Amino acid sequence: MSIFDYGWKVEEHFLANTGVTDANVGTNQWDIDILSSGADTLSYETADGETFLRMTGGGSGAADGSALSLGADTVTVNQDGGYIKTRVRIPNITGNTIANNLFRIGLTDVRTSGEPVVGLWFDCAAGVMSFDSASANGDVSTAFAASKLTSNTTLVLGTIYNLELRWSGNNSNANPGPDTLECFVNGQLAGKQDGTVLLDGAETMEPSIVHWTDASATLELDVFGFEAASFLTK
Numbered sequence: 001m002s003i004f005d006y007g008w009k010v011e012e013h014f015l016a017n018t019g020v021t022d023a024n025v026g027t028n029q030w031d032i033d034i035l036s037s038g039a040d041t042l043s044y045e046t047a048d049g050e051t052f053l054r055m056t057g058g059g060s061g062a063a064d065g066s067a068l069s070l071g072a073d074t075v076t077v078n079q080d081g082g083y084i085k086t087r088v089r090i091p092n093i094t095g096n097t098i099a100n101n102l103f104r105i106g107l108t109d110v111r112t113s114g115e116p117v118v119g120l121w122f123d124c125a126a127g128v129m130s131f132d133s134a135s136a137n138g139d140v141s142t143a144f145a146a147s148k149l150t151s152n153t154t155l156v157l158g159t160i161y162n163l164e165l166r167w168s169g170n171n172s173n174a175n176p177g178p179d180t181l182e183c184f185v186n187g188q189l190a191g192k193q194d195g196t197v198l199l200d201g202a203e204t205m206e207p208s209i210v211h212w213t214d215a216s217a218t219l220e221l222d223v224f225g226f227e228a229a230s231f232l233t234k
Helices: none
Strands: 006-012 030-035 041-047 050-056 065-069 082-089 101-108 119-125 128-134 140-143 161-168 180-185 188-193 206-213 220-231
Touching: 030 206, 082 101, 082 119, 101 220, 119 161, 128 180, 128 188, 140 188, 206 220
Parallel strands: none
Antiparallel strands: 006 220, 030 065, 041 050, 050 220, 065 206, 082 161, 082 220, 101 119, 101 206, 119 128, 128 140, 161 180, 180 188
């Protein structure tokens, strides 16, 4: 498909000629916001034929971390559908744990670890996964249910996961948005919000990748890429 088949599209594989010690990261030059009192250390890594961004928590206190984002209020979603994809791992390296490791990846309206008011995203609370749709019209959160996860809900340390959200349908808002959201983990359906999504087609958000801790701990998250797109209204 051509780029002109999309209302908007974002692709990020964290290949860049510059380091991540300045105010931006990645090919798309994501803004970096510090959470609480300590930022993540961000580094480009290469292993097994892949490049990725490693987000290493500062470890100075609870809720420390970093929020990466692109242009506030830059995207909306419509009834013609679209998707969010990311590839992530909580690496199995010395000192890293599932416990106290938190992240949120998707489309949101905040640059903090606070709960978004508007958005579509993956939510990790100490490895326990859910996906969310939030709107001024109402919020819906759904736990993952997939055999590829521990107890069908929890990430495994050192395992890479391909996560995808697909939105579709047509709700009855004044500015109609999607009414359905499907979640997949490594190709397996992990849950569905069937006709319950209430996003308004005029509500704005932005691509975001947020990682933080809920304790004084140096914890890592690997993000191999981010892709999202909204199909073009015909």
